[in-house]
Amino acid sequence: MTGDWTPDSYLDFAAPRxxxxxxxxxxxxxxxxxxxxxxxxxxxxxxxLLAARWPAxxxxxxxxxxxxxxxxxxxxxAGVHWLRADIAAWAADAAGPAVDLIFSNAALHWLDDHGTLLPTLLRRLRPGGVLAVQMPANHTEPSHTALFDLARDRRWADRLRPLCRTAPVWTPAEYHRLLAPLTGGGLDIWQTQYLHVLEGPDPVARWTDSTIVRPLAAALTPDEAADLRAAYAAAQRAAYPPEADGRTLFPFRRLFLVARP
Ligand SMILES: C[S@@+](CC[C@H](N)C(=O)[O-])C[C@H]1O[C@@H](n2cnc3c(N)ncnc32)[C@H](O)[C@@H]1O
Incomplete structure (x- = not known):
């Protein structure tokens, strides 16, 4: 992972996230x-949310x-065991304890090779267990493609292109083909496009700064990172201009799957 996450800026949009x-x-x-x-x-x-629904x-x-x-x-x-570990390593730890529910919100799109990862996760479930996953699926929209375009700039392409995750999430049909043979207990896959209504200046650039922009900016010098952020913010202002009331509409697609072996 390039550069650590920044909890405060991630939590700027806590409610819609x-x-x-x-x-x-x-x-x-x-x-x-x-x-x-x-x-x-x-x-x-x-x-x-998990602790509130299942306190025991x-x-x-x-x-x-x-x-x-x-x-x-x-x-x-309170009462949660917080574990620092890589998700792929946790999934592949065959000696680790099996669980009843594997939940993952907005994280698995940071990992490669879903064809191996998701079946491996299913094997960590107890009988009757459930794998429940949500991943952003907005990588073909301007919020993401503008960043990938900027990453091609000759100033930094050698450093940024390898960090661009241009297709991290599969289509619903691809996940169905992978998981249907493994989920006799049920498989539910759907997409939702949320319409976020954002306030303040450069809201889309602020939204993505703590997520997709973060690892790219961390690979640059401070001056380069400032230039990347400025060019990206300008592209987002053009792609998502403010409405008459000053607020900005930000459509954002997400993929969900609930799978039971
Ligand atoms: C967008 S945040 C989502 C956080 C939380 N699930 C939520 O809904 O607020 C993604 C999280 O996934 C973690 N992450 C990304 N790749 C990871 C990996 N390979 N192993 C473990 N954690 C990872 C990041 O550190 C980050 O905290």
Whole structure:
């Protein structure tokens, strides 16, 4: 991972970022799971939803970012085992304890090779267990493509192009083909396009600064990073101009899957 996450700027948009976790949680068909893991738990905001719905469950929050885990320990729900680990390594740990629910909100798109990762995660479930995942699927929209275009600039293409995750999330049909043979207990895949209504200057650039822009800016000198951010903000102002009332409409697509072996 290039550069650590920045919990404060990620939490700038806490409410709209949490909404997909709420929508995912509503589709999980479990009454009383004993053991739950939240993969890529970040600051523990979505972990708090899990703790509120299943207060008797043993909860583990897994994340690779020291800064996000520190925020989770300070502000997340009590009684959670916060574990610093890579998600792919956790998934592949065949000796690790099996769990009833693997939940992951806005994290698995940072990992490659979903064809290996998702079946490996299914194998970490107890009988009757559920894998519930939400991932942003906006990478063909200007919020993302403008950044990939800027990364091609000769000033920094050699450093930034390898960091561009241009197609991290598959189509719903591709996930269905992968998972249907492995999920006799049920498979539900859907997409939602949220219409975020954002306030203040450069809201789309501020939204993505703590996510997709962060690793690219961290690979540049401070002057280059400032130039990248300025050019990206200008592109976002053009792609998502403010409405007459000054607010900015930001459509954002996300993919959900709930899978039961
Ligand atoms: C966009 S945040 C989402 C945080 C949280 N799930 C939420 O809904 O607020 C993505 C999180 O995934 C974590 N992450 C990304 N790749 C990871 C990996 N390979 N292993 C562990 N954590 C990872 C990041 O550190 C970050 O905290």
């Amino acid at each position: 949490l909404r997909p976790a709420v929508d995912l949680l509503a589709r999980i068909p479990l009454a009383a799971p004993d053991a739950i893991v939240d993969l890529g738990c970040g600051t523990g905001t979505a972990t708090g 469950a043993q909860l583990t929050g897994v994340d690779a970012s020291p800064a996000m885990l520190e925020a989770a320990r300070a502000e997340g729900p």
